[in-house]
Amino acid sequence: MNQGQPKKVAIYARVSTEEQAEHGYSIDAQLETLRKYCELYGGEIVDEYVDRGVSGKSIKGRYEIQRLLKDAEESKFNEVIVWKFNRMARKSIDLLHIVDLLEKNNISFRSFTENFETSTPMGRFALQMMGAVGELERNTIVDNVKMGHKQRAKMGHHNGKVPLGYKVIAGIGSSRESKSVVVIAEEEAVIVRHIFEQYASGHGLKTIANELNHRGHRTQTGKPFSTTAIRDLLDNPMFVGKIRYNRYENWAERRRKGKNKEPILVEGHHPPIISQELWDKVQLLREKKASLPKKRFEGEYLLTGLIRCPECGAAMTASRTVNRSKDGEKVTRMYYSCGRFRSQGSAVCHANSVRKVEAEQAVTERIRQAVVNPEILQRVVHSINERRSGRIKPLRDELAAVQTRITSLEDKKRKYLELYEIDNIDRNMFSERLSVLNKELDSELTRRSKLELELRDDQADPVSYEFVRSLMTTFDALLRRSPFQQRKTLLHLIVKKITLDDKKRVRNVDLAFDKETQKHFLSVTPSADNTAEGVFPIKGKTPNLKSSLLISL
Numbered sequence: 349m350n351q352g353q354p355k356k357v358a359i360y361a362r363v364s365t366e367e368q369a370e371h372g373y374s375i376d377a378q379l380e381t382l383r384k385y386c387e388l389y390g391g392e393i394v395d396e397y398v399d400r401g402v403s404g405k406s407i408k409g410r411y412e413i414q415r416l417l418k419d420a421e422e423s424k425f426n427e428v429i430v431w432k433f434n435r436m437a438r439k440s441i442d443l444l445h446i447v448d449l450l451e452k453n454n455i456s457f458r459s460f461t462e463n464f465e466t467s468t469p470m471g472r473f474a475l476q477m478m479g480a481v482g483e484l485e486r487n488t489i490v491d492n493v494k495m496g497h498k499q500r501a502k503m504g505h506h507n508g509k510v511p512l513g514y515k516v517i518a519g520i521g522s523s524r525e526s527k528s529v530v531v532i533a534e535e536e537a538v539i540v541r542h543i544f545e546q547y548a549s550g551h552g553l554k555t556i557a558n559e560l561n562h563r564g565h566r567t568q569t570g571k572p573f574s575t576t577a578i579r580d581l582l583d584n585p586m587f588v589g590k591i592r593y594n595r596y597e598n599w600a601e602r603r604r605k606g607k608n609k610e611p612i613l614v615e616g617h618h619p620p621i622i623s624q625e626l627w628d629k630v631q632l633l634r635e636k637k638a639s640l641p642k643k644r645f646e647g648e649y650l651l652t653g654l655i656r657c658p659e660c661g662a663a664m665t666a667s668r669t670v671n672r673s674k675d676g677e678k679v680t681r682m683y684y685s686c687g688r689f690r691s692q693g694s695a696v697c698h699a700n701s702v703r704k705v706e707a708e709q710a711v712t713e714r715i716r717q718a719v720v721n722p723e724i725l726q727r728v729v730h731s732i733n734e735r736r737s738g739r740i741k742p743l744r745d746e747l748a749a750v751q752t753r754i755t756s757l758e759d760k761k762r763k764y765l766e767l768y769e770i771d772n773i774d775r776n777m778f779s780e781r782l783s784v785l786n787k788e789l790d791s792e793l794t795r796r797s798k799l800e801l802e803l804r805d806d807q808a809d810p811v812s813y814e815f816v817r818s819l820m821t822t823f824d825a826l827l828r829r830s831p832f833q834q835r836k837t838l839l840h841l842i843v844k845k846i847t848l849d850d851k852k853r854v855r856n857v858d859l860a861f862d863k864e865t866q867k868h869f870l871s872v873t874p875s876a877d878n879t880a881e882g883v884f885p886i887k888g889k890t891p892n893l894k895s896s897l898l899i900s901l
Contacts, residue, residue, distance in 0.1 A: 354391060354392050355391050355425075355426050355427045356391075356392050356394045356424070356425040356426050356427070357386050357391040357392060357393050357394060357425060357427045357428075357429055358393075358394055358395055358396075358397060358416060358419070358420075358424070358427070358428045358429070359379065359382045359383070359386070359393060359395075359396045359397065359428075359429055359430075360396075360397045360398075360412070360413065360416055360428055360429070360430050360435065360436060361375050361378040361379055361382070361396070361397070361398045361399075361430070361431060361435060362375075362398070362399040362400075362410070362412075362413075362435045362436075363375050363399075363400060363401070363435075364401060364402060375398055375400060378435070379396060379398070381431060381460060382429055382430075382431060382460060385429070385460055386429070391427070391429075394425040395419065395424070395425070397412040397413065397415060397416040398412055398793070399411070399412045399413060399794070400789075400790035400793055400794060401787070401790040401791070401794065402794070411794065411798045411800075411801050412797050413436070413446075414801055415797065415800065415801055415804070416428065417446070417449060418801075418804070420449065420450055420455050421453060423453060423454070423455075425455065426454065426455055426456070427456045427457075427458060428450060428455060428456070428457050428458070429457075429458045429459075429460060430457075430458075430459055430460065431459075431460050431461060432459060432460070432461045432462065433459040433461075433462055436457075498593065498594060498612065501591055501592075501593030501594070501612045501614070502612060502614060503614075504591050504615055504616045504617045505591070505616070505617060506530050506586070506616065507593060510530055511581065511584055511586060511587075512536050512539065512540055512567065512568050512581065513532065513533060513536045513537040513539070513587065513621050514530050514531065514532060514533055514536075514537075514618065514621075515530075515531060515532075515533040516528050516529070516530055516531075517529055517531055529618075530616075530617070530618035531618070531619070532619055536568075537621045539560070539565055540581060540587060540621050540622070541622055542560075543560075543578060543581055543582065544582065544587070544622050544626050544630055545626070546559070547578075547582055547630050548626060548629045548630050550633075553575040553578045553579055554575050554692075554693060555693075556573075556578050557572075557573040557574055557575055557577070557578050557691070557692055558692070558693025558694060558695055560573045561692055561693055561695035561696055562693070562695040572688075572692045572695070572696050573692065574688075574691040574692045575691045575692075576691065582630055582634060585613065585627075586616065587620065587621045587622050587627070588620050588621075588622055588623075588624055589615065589616055589618065589619065589620035590613055590614065590615060590616055591612070591613070591614050591615070591616040592611055592613050593611060593612040594611045594612050648832045648836075649666040649684070649704060650708050650711075650832070650835060650836050650839055651664075651684060651707060651708060651711060651839065651843075651846060652664075652665055652666050652684070653665065653687075653840070654839065654840065654845060654846050655684050655702070655707060655845075655846045656845050656846065656847050656848065657686040657687070657688065657689075657700050657848075658700055658847070658848040658849065658850060658852060659686065659697050659698060659700050660686065660688055660696070660697040662686055662687050662688040662697065663687045664684040664685055664686055664687060664700075664702070665684065665687045665690060666683075666684065666685075666704075667682075667683045667684070667685040667699075667701060668680055668681060668682045668683065669681045681703070682703070682704035682705070683701040683703055684702050684707055685699045685700065685701040686698065686699055686700045700848075700852060702848065702852045707846075707854065710853070710854040711843075711846060711854060711857055712827060714854060714857050715820070715824055715827065715857065715901065716824055718820050718824075718901050719817070719820050719821050725813065725816060725817055725820065726813060728816065728899060728900070728901060729811060729812070729813045729816050731900065732811050732816070732897070732898070732899060733810045733811055735898075736810075736811075739802075740803065743799055743802055743803050744803065746799060747796065747799045747800065747803065750792055750795050750799065751796065753792050754789065754792045754793060754796065757785055757788055757792065758789070760785055761782065761785050761786075764778060764781055764782060764785070811897065816897075816899065819861060819897070823838075823842065823859075826838055827839070842859050842860065842861060843857065843858070843859055843860075844858040844860040844898070846858070856900050856901065857900070857901040858898065858899070858900050859898070859899040859900075859901070860896060860899075861896065861897045861899070862896045862897070
């Protein structure tokens with residue numbers, strides 16, 4: 349820092365629960381170090397942003413880093429300082445993205461431990477290199493953990509949570525393999541055997557799920573059985589005494605797209621629940637049914653997953669019926685039906701079907717009317733501002749309650765420290781109690797950060813009629829001009845949900861606009877007259893969103 353020109357500094361600190369436990373990283377230690385550094389070099393601390401007990405994998409759930417970035421856009425400071433660069437982000441690409449956002453607002457980024465700042469070319473180079481090294485270190489640790497899991501699986505030991513029908517009990521011995529033992533939970537194993545026997549008898553996934561739900565059975569998480577839950581049980585070789593591992597690679601990022609063609613499959617040390625003969629019979633049926641042609645619905649469904657069931661609130665999915673007219677001609681009728689009914693049966697909900705064409709026309713007409721009818725749009729704008737102002741008092745009340753709990757927890761923490769200083773409390777008891785208080789305090793501080801962020805958005809200037817009209821006009825124009833796939837993409841990006849009344853008519857269409865959708869989908873195309881395939885055709889300017897905007901039609 350230049351001592352002649354004191355900088356306005358923002359301090360950022362973060363620690364995850366695992367880091368606190370394993371490495372002893374401390375928020376207080378980070379803050380104290382950075383405060384002394386700013387004092388030594390004449391930096392004026394504008395604010396401190398602290399994310400407690402959260403991972404640095406992404407910005408989601410880190411409300412203080414979100415607040416910092418909002419303040420950066422308002423130029424409240426001109427430097428951000430952290431104890432180590434990985435406090436800001438774990439992945440180098442995320443770190444560089446955050447630093448890029450700061451630099452666009454003429455804000456430099458400084459790391460105390462690594463001793464660099466991004467205001468110089470060498471500082472930016474050092475950041476890129478250290479970010480890459482940090483990510484390499486993290487990936488190496490992840491690979492080592494995976495290697496240990498693979499070796500354990502190859503030895504026939506289960507990793508992670510056991511499925512329905514099994515439980516883990518304490519074992520005898522000091523090694524990791526002997527510390528816990530997988531045994532059969534007979535009350536659950538009865539359900540597993542029944543599922544396999546029913547499927548082997550020719551019953552389908554939905555029939556089995558529906559029967560179990562009618563009998564009051566639930567999954568391990570306490571939810572009704574679905575076709576997916578039944579399928580996963582039928583495909584799990586653990587029930588026949590085997591261990592399967594690494595079925596999917598990089599699940600956190602790739603999900604089912606990362607399916608491994610050669611997973612580990614070995615004999616396990618746990619007892620089987622079903623016989624090999626029953627397993628083989630079920631797998632033969634699974635293979636036969638997998639080779640059957642999939643049901644393909646004719647027609648284009650715009651609102652799949654957006655319409656909510658009027659009975660249970662679940663997303664409604666595409667369905668159809670095929671009948672014959674009096675003259676023998678085949679008649680296909682298309683509907684949206686409750687997704688829970690289709691996967692979990694009548695024990696959970698009913699079809700509550702609505703005609704596809706009528707539902708889609710009602711939604712697009714509702715959006716269109718908000719554009720062409722000024723009175724409707726004025727009511728919408730009034731409702732938006734009323735809802736935003738109505739949220740402020742409850743948020744303030746909750747914030748006050750959270751602050752009261754924070755003060756109380758800090759007082760308790762201080763009292764325990766005083767007792768410890770005068771040797772009036774057992775050391776182990778002090779350590780345990782302090783750990784509990786710190787966890788509760790971290791939770792309340794995180795909640796306070798979230799509430800302050802929400803209040804900040806709601807206390808912004810009222811939304812104007814012209815702003816909403818411009819936004820809705822652009823959205824309506826896109827829906828009318830774009831081909832089906834683009835219309836469906838746009839609806840799923842912006843429509844939050846569509847609710848129905850008790851007569852299965854459209855009650856509300858809830859829209860959610862944010863900066864990302866505005867930037868990528870509601871902005872001017874490079875050439876509006878010569879639109880490339882896949883580009884949303886828009887002409888003219890669109891409103892500039894500063895925060896999320898919810899509209900209910």
